[in-house]
Amino acid sequence: MSSEVMVSRAKKLVDDGDVEYVNTNGNTHNFQGRGHNTSKDKIYIITGEIQQNNEIAWSCDCHHAQFNDECKHMLACSMIIKNDDSIRIEYKIIEGDDDVVVTVPEVVGKVAYKIESDDD
Numbered sequence: 001m002s003s004e005v006m007v008s009r010a011k012k013l014v015d016d017g018d019v020e021y022v023n024t025n026g027n028t029h030n031f032q033g034r035g036h037n038t039s040k041d042k043i044y045i046i047t048g049e050i051q052q053n054n055e056i057a058w059s060c061d062c063h064h065a066q067f068n069d070e071c072k073h074m075l076a077c078s079m080i081i082k083n084d085d086s087i088r089i090e091y092k093i094i095e096g097d098d099d100v101v102v103t104v105p106e107v108v109g110k111v112a113y114k115i116e117s118d119d120d
Ligand SMILES: [Zn+2]
Pocket: 044, 060, 061, 062, 063, 064, 065, 071, 072, 073, 074
């Protein structure tokens, strides 16, 4: 899909009210979109997470987005944000933010294995 087609499809979603802003949780804006055609009853969940550099990381659970970095829903939501001054676009430090995920490196398993083999 060329980006031009994507943009016009996204515009149509916004014009038709088929994507809407739901709420904001911390630095994450939540949206929902309605599907069409065969997936008429399907509701898509689209999230836009404001990064520390004020860029927005989008995600969408539609089929297209599983294989692509962007989809018309994400694009439509970014249009909604641009059009609505009440939606924050700057990163905000949130106290007690538990978004910081402590990742346990995979190495742990290997280290454990190594220790085991040392015992031999
Ligand atoms: Zn999508």
